[in-house]
Amino acid sequence: MRLLNFLLRLVVGGVFVFAAVIKIFDPLAFAADIGNYRLMPRELLHPVAILLPWVELGAGLLLVLGFWRRASALIITVLCVVFLVAIGQALARGLDIHCGCFGTVAAGRVGLRNLLIDGALLVMAGWLTWKQKE
Template identity: 40%
Template sequence: MDTGDTSPPARTEAVWLWISTVARFGLALVWLVAGATKVGDLAGSGRAVNAYRLMPYDAAKVVGAAQPFLEIALGLLLLIGLAVRLTAGISAVLLVVFIAGIVSAWARGLAIDCGCFSRGGDLAAGIDPSYLWEILRDLGFLVLAGILLWRPRTRFSLDGYLLGELPAGEDTSTLDDSGMGER
């Protein structure tokens, strides 16, 4: 009696397909929440970017105004699963920039709220920044982006539909990591 292909490689592939799917939805949620918290106050987002003191005020205003829309666009692309590897790559670059900014603020002794999921800006006197937590959190998000760079094939994605992904439960052992051809 044949119960189907349950060899370790096929099971491993199926597990990674679900891990990548969870990573995609998790990172989509991160970007959507981060963008949504800032999109209603673009001036505040500009002030948050300016608090890092890494660029002129006018440039910080532009970056701060554009950032929520970029975050929402990344979140939507990941949510529908379109251009997953490219979106994960852009996400990874953006997260590295965010981490570098937080490290820079910490090293220079600034007391700011990173503005990742809030309005950001300078902290009131007596309030200590939580830079270590913010860096560790962003490193976790970077891991999600890394998973998607490595394994961009996911369930419930527009990429999968456009590339002819097999329905859930079908044999995926003959597909390569891109989902486009045989091994």
């Protein structure tokens, strides 16, 4: 169990660190990506693009390092739920947009694949939140 948790922490934390670094290097593109989702008032796009990647980075890094690991897993779980809702409504509305999940590294139209990746991360992060010992 400890080995499993360790591996899950590396995977989930690593993905979040990776995604965050890409966004931090191109906040303008990230702002455009989240704008495409048509979910929040335009005024919030830049503030969210400036700040959100750092929460991803911090939580991902702490999860990999194993410091406050349950709290960081909890943050990532919540983020995964938010992303799930965002991607789900984009698919339901048939929006022709990029996911923006990993910047332009995974370009292409947002689709079921993104939903499945996020769902898998959600399950793993949820597991780490509930089953992991501090």
